[in-house]
Amino acid sequence: MVKNSKNECDQCPQICLEACMVARSGKPSVLAGLTADAPTGAWHCVNCWKCIEVCPRDIDIYSLMMARRRLEDMPELVEKSVDNISRTGCSIIVRGLNQIREMYGLKPVRLIEEQKKKILLENESPPSGKTEKV
Amino acid sequence: MFFLRGEKLKIIVFPGCMVLARFHEYEMASTMILKQLGYEIIELPEFCCCGASLMPGVTDNWINLSAHTLALAEKYGAEIVTLCGSCTGNFRRTNHYLSRDPEVRDRTRSALDKLDLSYEGDVKVRHIIEVLIDRQEDIRKRVRRHLKFKVAVTCPCQILRPKEISGTITHQDLQIMLESLGVQTVVYPQQYECCGATALLFDEQFGIDKGMSKLESARTHGADVFCTSCGNCLYQMDRYQNKMYQNNPGCKIPVFSLPQLIGLLFGYSKESLHLEYPEVLNFG
Ligand code: SF4
Numbered sequence: 241m242v243k244n245s246k247n248e249c250d251q252c253p254q255i256c257l258e259a260c261m262v263a264r265s266g267k268p269s270v271l272a273g274l275t276a277d278a279p280t281g282a283w284h285c286v287n288c289w290k291c292i293e294v295c296p297r298d299i300d301i302y303s304l305m306m307a308r309r310r311l312e313d314m315p316e317l318v319e320k321s322v323d324n325i326s327r328t329g330c331s332i333i334v335r336g337l338n339q340i341r342e343m344y345g346l347k348p349v350r351l352i353e354e355q356k357k358k359i360l361l362e363n364e365s366p367p368s369g370k371t372e373k374v
Numbered sequence: 375m376f377f378l379r380g381e382k383l384k385i386i387v388f389p390g391c392m393v394l395a396r397f398h399e400y401e402m403a404s405t406m407i408l409k410q411l412g413y414e415i416i417e418l419p420e421f422c423c424c425g426a427s428l429m430p431g432v433t434d435n436w437i438n439l440s441a442h443t444l445a446l447a448e449k450y451g452a453e454i455v456t457l458c459g460s461c462t463g464n465f466r467r468t469n470h471y472l473s474r475d476p477e478v479r480d481r482t483r484s485a486l487d488k489l490d491l492s493y494e495g496d497v498k499v500r501h502i503i504e505v506l507i508d509r510q511e512d513i514r515k516r517v518r519r520h521l522k523f524k525v526a527v528t529c530p531c532q533i534l535r536p537k538e539i540s541g542t543i544t545h546q547d548l549q550i551m552l553e554s555l556g557v558q559t560v561v562y563p564q565q566y567e568c569c570g571a572t573a574l575l576f577d578e579q580f581g582i583d584k585g586m587s588k589l590e591s592a593r594t595h596g597a598d599v600f601c602t603s604c605g606n607c608l609y610q611m612d613r614y615q616n617k618m619y620q621n622n623p624g625c626k627i628p629v630f631s632l633p634q635l636i637g638l639l640f641g642y643s644k645e646s647l648h649l650e651y652p653e654v655l656n657f658g
């Protein structure tokens with residue numbers, strides 16, 4: 241979120257951690273690393289954005305956690321989705337998709353052309369090793 | 375209000391990767407209901423992920439993927455109707471960034487330029503729940519059937535949060551609408567909790583536990599059917615029930631998407647909606 245970058249997390253009573261289902265379950269949450277010098281699971285997040293909703297300081301938690309994600313290894317399944325997108329433009333690959341769609345009375349789909357997808361994904365120097373794949 | 379100068383409102387129904395790959399019955403019911411409400415559905419010439427599997431945690435270029443679809447929508451003069459919470463959030467985040475950050479705008483513009491596309495940033499993006507809530511008066515006129523079962527409803531997190539990019543509905547609006555259409559709904563403690571589907575990517579058991587605890591909360595508070603309208607939620611709440619209830623298959627609960635539920639209200643047969651739960655669908 242493009243927000244007032246002057247806002248600083250003052251580790252208020254850590255309301256974000258209370259709102260986070262991952263943190264509440266005792267697992268390392270990405271928030272733990274943002275609000276204190278604690279171990280972090282940058283990818284341990286369900287994208288529910290409850291943390292953002294409750295933060296009284298309007299901290300740009302989204303950008304902070306995304307930056308963290310670049311520093312830690314992606315979970316295997318995320319890596320798989322990323323790989324699928326870079327190959328086909330869709331994060332899930334289904335063989336015979338259009339035949340199945342036809343059985344449901346749905347129009348066939350065409351996935352984005354290889355060349356176009358390349359252009360959309362290659363247009364920057366990647367900020368971390370993580371992005372080399374795409 | 376909805377139809378300008380007698381023209382139908384054009385929409386692109388964007389299923390997202392998960393619904394495209396796995397929830398054909400949801401996509402089908404969505405197009406049926408939207409057509410019946412008078413929308414003209416424009417087919418996307420080519421499908422590309424909205425970028426939700428990437429996000430800035432993987433690459434800054436995630437935004438080009440969603441901008442590509444938004445640019446196509448703009449070219450065809452269509453709004454986007456999403457079937458998944460993640461896609462909704464991502465498209466709206468794209469609009470938000472493009473309208474505020476000149477650097478992002480320039481980068482995206484140069485990528486789209488190479489594909490002979492451009493995007494001004496004004497395509498409206500709504501989730502199907504929001505569309506159906508907006509059209510509830512028209513839906514009410516078409517209700518032909520009374521449903522005897524009780525429904526637990528939920529909304530995808532990302533159509534509600536964060537507030538800078540979310541729409542106008544609240545969590546309660548869906549339930550209020552369904553009640554007003556004669557559907558019996560239940561109140562359950564975990565109604566506003568996230569289903570935890572994304573956790574399946576990093577800790578499957580944790581994800582399963584979260585989903586199951588939400589389903590159990592609904593079931594033990596009287597729900598016969600669970601209703602959700604998001605690829606990720608459906609994957610978790612429907613497809614994972616085999617794992618959740620492997621020792622207790624009798625506790626499984628049917629999961630319908632909102633368009634399928636509305637389809638039943640309209641009088642469509644369970645076969646045409648691809649619903650396979652004879653017990654609760656015994657209309658007599
Ligand atoms: S991010 Fe916000 S809610 Fe979390 S500890 Fe900091 S100020 Fe508090």
Ligand code: SF4
Pocket residue numbers: 256259260261262263269270271284285286287288289290291292
């Ligand atoms: S968005 Fe992620 S970090 Fe924030 S509350 Fe949800 S799970 Fe926790």
